[in-house]
Amino acid sequence: MKLYKYRSIKNKETFNYYLKALSEGYLWFADIKSLNDPSDSMIYYNKEKEEELFQAYISKNKPKIYRTFIKRLYSKVPQIEKSIDPITDDQLLAIEDMMNNGTFNNLLFNSGATDEDITNFETAHKDVQRQFQQHEDMFRKKLEPIFAFNDTYRHNIKVFSMSDSFDNKHLWNEYAENYGFCIEYDSDLITDEMKDLMDLNPVIYSDKRDHFSWLPLFLLAFQLENKEILKNELEQNLRNQLLLKGMTWSKEKEYRFFSNGGNKVYANIVTGIILHKNILGTKEANQLIKLANDRKWILYSWDNNSRLVSYQSNISDKDK
Structure with a gap:
């Protein structure tokens, strides 16, 4: 499966971080608290409803x-x-x-x-x-x-977000500022050694948040129900909560990886670079072109009119 991440080159210092990650072959997992949606990956917990569930089960x-x-x-x-x-x-x-x-x-x-x-x-x-x-x-x-x-464990979670398409005008505008590039990843290149990339999930978009219950933990602790069923139920419910975002974000068509480790996750899964036409000829574009040629990544240019064309360029040493 091909997935895409949009980047702007307007901030030169930030671009250098992007280039470094591409050059060294790692993905930068962002801290949850740094994401642009303050409710992202939050657990919706209703204490009164939880007490009702516990009392109903015990009764x-x-x-x-x-x-x-x-x-x-x-x-x-x-x-x-x-x-x-x-x-x-x-x-x-x-x-x-x-x-x-x-x-x-x-x-x-x-x-x-x-x-x-x-x-x-x-x-x-x-x-x-x-x-x-x-x-x-x-x-x-x-x-x-x-x-x-x-307020506790959530702050330890790291996330790497991507989209399912390279021609999302909203993302070109919002994240690449129509002056950037798009990185193409191939999930088929993920190996067993890439532990943090084993669980790729599409984001769930809904304005309705279901209550998340910790009752399965209680049942597990006292061995009151089937252990495997409880674990699967708990993990699935937790995953759904972490993947839920409001409908206003649905146009991003996001996929994401989660990690409890560090921000850097080394994984050579990049297969292409898509350059917005507005950056062609810039120093940053030439650096990306050279890197793509060295790594034998596919290189494209994007004209903001849903046209993606294969891009070839001979750049001189002074432009690199």
């Missing part, structure tokens, strides 16, 4: 949660762990209800339990409640920085 799956937690808590006490399995969900709920209203001790006593047995059970019950609260508090504490993703 619907209370026996499963209770059973799972008790078995994990007593995983080193086989006789207790095994005794949980035969108890039905309805029985678990009934036991919980009796424990909450104080009638369970009478049931134990009428079943032949001694005062010591009841005391031991009450101690175990309080231990379960305390352990559950401690785990819940610990889990919430670990999630706090994740809930604050937009």
Whole structure:
């Protein structure tokens, strides 16, 4: 797949950075916070909606949660762990209800339990409640920085953006200022060694932002649902949030790579340079032409009227 990045040469210092990246064979991944859309790659999180989702899940799956937690808590006490399995969900709920209203001790006593047995059970019950609260508090504490993703982890993300076409007049005007060039990349040249380029995604354009839920993380932590399904769901939802931009940006037809590493990502995937007709004859254009000839990249010129023509030029040493 061919993808394109538009550059202006009006700022000579910035152009030198572009030329350096092309010469040395790396892509410059920009910091998220430097992008022109302040809401770019933000996670839309609604605390009230999240609490509703958690409460709905817990209410619907209370026996499963209770059973799972008790078995994990007593995983080193086989006789207790095994005794949980035969108890039905309805029985678990009934036991919980009796424990909450104080009638369970009478049931134990009428079943032949001694005062010591009841005391031991009450101690175990309080231990379960305390352990559950401690785990819940610990889990919430670990999630706090994740809930604050937009102010924490987001700033560590780097992005490299491209467009799917070389004839986008909006991009020629907006990013090349009709006085620049366009770099052609070929995603088919990406190799397994280029780890940061393994996940190429088109940007999703919509003015509607869905709530992003961290509930799958909770379920993963307590092993309450299928691990692989939860991981895939979480990754897909997170990717969709990071790729979402408003409809006003849709004319850019953007594709992007994400990285958590450094800004420089070395990858020889450039296949061509397209020069705007307005820069032909400039020192910068001649430098690009020489580099393209040296690297055997395809060279084109663009006349802003949807015409792309193969460009050949013999430049003298003084123009290089």
